[in-house]
Amino acid sequence: xxxxxxxxxxxxxxxxxxxxxxxxKLTTADQLELLRKMLQIRRFEQVGLxxxxxxxxxxxxxxxxxxxxxxxxxxxxxxxxxxxITAYRCHGHALAVGMTMNECMAELYGKATGCSRGKGGSMxxxxxxxxxxxxxxxxxxxxxxxxxxxxxxxxxxxxxAALCFLGDGAVNQGAFYExxxxxxxMDLPVIYIIENNRYSMGTSLERSSVVKNCLAERGEAFxxxxxxxxxxxxxxxxxxxxKAIERAHNESRPTILEFDTYRHYGHSVADAKHxxxxxxxxxxxxxxxxxxPIQLYKRHLxxxxxxxxxxxxxxxxAAKAEADASAKFAEESPLPxxxxxxxxxxxxxxxGTEAGRTGKHFFND
Numbered sequence: 001x002x003x004x005x006x007x008x009x010x011x012x013x014x015x016x017x018x019x020x021x022x023x024x025k026l027t028t029a030d031q032l033e034l035l036r037k038m039l040q041i042r043r044f045e046q047v048g049l050x051x052x053x054x055x056x057x058x059x060x061x062x063x064x065x066x067x068x069x070x071x072x073x074x075x076x077x078x079x080x081x082x083x084x085i086t087a088y089r090c091h092g093h094a095l096a097v098g099m100t101m102n103e104c105m106a107e108l109y110g111k112a113t114g115c116s117r118g119k120g121g122s123m124x125x126x127x128x129x130x131x132x133x134x135x136x137x138x139x140x141x142x143x144x145x146x147x148x149x150x151x152x153x154x155x156x157x158x159x160x161a162a163l164c165f166l167g168d169g170a171v172n173q174g175a176f177y178e179x180x181x182x183x184x185x186m187d188l189p190v191i192y193i194i195e196n197n198r199y200s201m202g203t204s205l206e207r208s209s210v211v212k213n214c215l216a217e218r219g220e221a222f223x224x225x226x227x228x229x230x231x232x233x234x235x236x237x238x239x240x241x242x243k244a245i246e247r248a249h250n251e252s253r254p255t256i257l258e259f260d261t262y263r264h265y266g267h268s269v270a271d272a273k274h275x276x277x278x279x280x281x282x283x284x285x286x287x288x289x290x291x292x293p294i295q296l297y298k299r300h301l302x303x304x305x306x307x308x309x310x311x312x313x314x315x316x317x318a319a320k321a322e323a324d325a326s327a328k329f330a331e332e333s334p335l336p337x338x339x340x341x342x343x344x345x346x347x348x349x350x351x352g353t354e355a356g357r358t359g360k361h362f363f364n365d
Contacts, residue, residue, distance in 0.1 A: 020239035038068040039319040041092045047323035061122045064092035066264040069293035071096040073237030081160025083131040088123035090135025097132045101326035111333035140173035150190035161248035162190045169200025180222040189248035194258040201267045202278040216258035231259030232293045262287040
C-alpha cells in the first residue's frame, strides 16, 4: 500500500497554507467567521473559568484555550454526513459545530437547560442533531465509538467521515491500536485527529512516549496514511484536514492527523502544577506570545487587508458579551428536577423504543 507519510509530514513546512485551494475559496466573510468562532470559544471558556472560580459550578473543567484553531478549522469543513466525537476537552468542538453558548454554559452550571439537561457537565456536551456525538471522559474511550460511527457511515453507503479527536495521552492506550487495525482492515472512513499539546495531564511527551517527534507516524504500521502539521495555523489545519476528508469520502480509507498545539492552562482547573511544576512559566508565556492561534490569524488577516484592529475589537467584544449573557442565562435557569434523576441514562433503552433495540436511531433509520 502506498503511504504518503513523509511528504504529508513536511507538506506545510515551507508552504503558505492560506494559498491552499480550500483556503483560497474563503470569502472575506468566511475568514471573519473563522476568527469569530475561535474568539467565541475563548471568551466562553474565560467566562466559564471565572464563574467556576466564583463557586458557580461543581466538578472539573478542562479548558481548550490555546487550541481553538484545531476545532474551528476542522469543523469548518464538515459536510452533511460527517460526524464528530471527542474527549473531555470538548467545549471548543461543541461550539465549533454550532452549539449555542447558552446550552453549553448551562451544562457547565448543571442546569436543566443544558445540552445534556445538566447531567453531563463539562466533559459531556452532546448534540446529535449537529452530528456531534459528545465528549467522553475515559481516555481513548471515544476512539472505538468513532470507529463505530465510521462503520455506520460506510454501511449506509454515505459519503461521510467520522472525525474523532483525541489527545497525545490517548495515543498510548491499547484500544486506539485495535481501532487502527480494524479501520485499515475494513476500509473505514475514520479520521483520528491527535491534538498534541505535549502534556498528558502532567507528564511530558518526552517522558511518556518512546516515539517522541511524531505520534501520527504510528499509522504506518497499520497501512494508514497520516500527516503532521502546525495546529496553531488554522489555514494549515484546514488544508491538511481537507485531504483526509477527501480520502474518507472518495476512498473510504482512514487517516491519522497530528496537530502540534499547546494549552495555556492546566490539564484541568485542579492542575495547580501546570505553571512552575512540570512546565515553566517562561514556556507558557512563549507560547502565548508567539504561538497563540487567534493572534496569529488576526495578524494574518490584517496583513491581507481583510481585518482592522477596530473590527477585531468589535468581534472580540461581541463574543465576550455573548459569553456573559450565556452565564446570566445559566444562572437564571432551573436545576434538574430530582424526580428526573433516572431519566436520560439510556434514553432509548429506558423507553423500549425501536432505536434502543436496534441502534438505528443514530443514522435515522
